[in-house]
Amino acid sequence: MARLVVLALALLAASSCYASQRIIGGRPAYIEQYPSLVQVENYSNGGWRQDCSANILNILYVLSAAHCFYGPKYAPHLRRIRYGTTYRLRGGTINYVEKEFNHPSFDLEMSYDGDITVVRLRRPIIYSTVATVATLIYHGARILDNIPVVHAGWGDTIEGVYSPSEHLLDVQIYTINNDLCRERYMTANETVTENMICAGVLDVGGRDACSGDSGGPLYDGNVIIGVISWGLGCGNDTFPGVSANVASYTNWIAQTAV
Missing domain, CATH: 2.40.10.10 (Trypsin-like serine proteases)
Structure with a gap:
């Protein structure tokens, strides 16, 4: 069975910076890719x-x-x-x-x-x-741990410095077990729920979304599984970025x- 069953939403045609708006460690990309x-x-x-x-x-x-x-x-x-x-x-x-x-x-x-x-x-x-x-993940789908996923956007490239990218960037990271992520954030009195996806390079850091990327995608292949939401810092090795779980x-x- 494919890792994710997807739903393409081809429907009928008819601000805050807190480390919440959260591409660190990225590479140039083109809109044709996204x-x-x-x-x-x-x-x-x-x-x-x-x-x-x-x-x-x-x-x-x-x-x-x-x-x-x-x-x-x-x-x-x-x-x-x-x-x-x-x-x-x-x-x-x-x-x-x-x-x-x-x-x-x-x-x-x-x-x-x-x-x-x-x-x-x-x-x-x-x-x-x-x-x-966009192609969205189907409702209720389970997100697997440690799968490669991608952020794309124009957000800051240096944490804590207004440094938006003039060129679209993307970065590959990995999904992180939700319970483990919740435990990490509990030490900072922050709440991770089952309606969130954590992704980054745990205990290494250096790759993440950052200020200006909020609302953008977390992709598994060409499927959007998350919407960039919040986090503590950008590219932090302890606290990975958090996206809303589209499923x-x-x-x-x-x-x-x-």
Whole structure:
């Protein structure tokens, strides 16, 4: 049996930095390799900046992290996406946000559990070789330990320093046993739930997502199994990065993005 059974969501067409927004140790990649990946831009202090990422679900919806579309300074008109480009804040096509649908369980004051959102856009995405729908893992699928997985994004390349990459980067890491990850984070009074996936290079570090990568994908092959959510530091050898486990939410995503 294949390691993962997948569901392609080809549905009917119709901000915080805490180490939470979290590519360290990456290499250059191209949008043709990850055509469902888009930039999320935030309007602040008179200009647009890329602070998060998202993933194309269908022509009107993208999937991202709820904390990227949340808070007292958030409003839909202050977010837009840029799709179909390898380069940060350059090229591609701009589309604006109409409305976000944060998962009902998301409560940033309590934890990062449920840190996933479906976002409706103002106008349809135009599909091409650099803009296509994501393939999501099926609902309830079990994520195996120690499998190679990949992050991709434009986030910081140096922890603690505003250092976004102008070129798309990717990095290979490995899934980490959820119980082991939970025990590590308990020492820092942080909570890892069954709705999260931990991934990194445990006890080595040096490879991870970082600030500006939130909402982007955690891939197993071409299948999105996670949405980048939070962590302590970037590339930390003790505390791996944490993504929302898409398999906990696939049914909700399908019901919402219509």
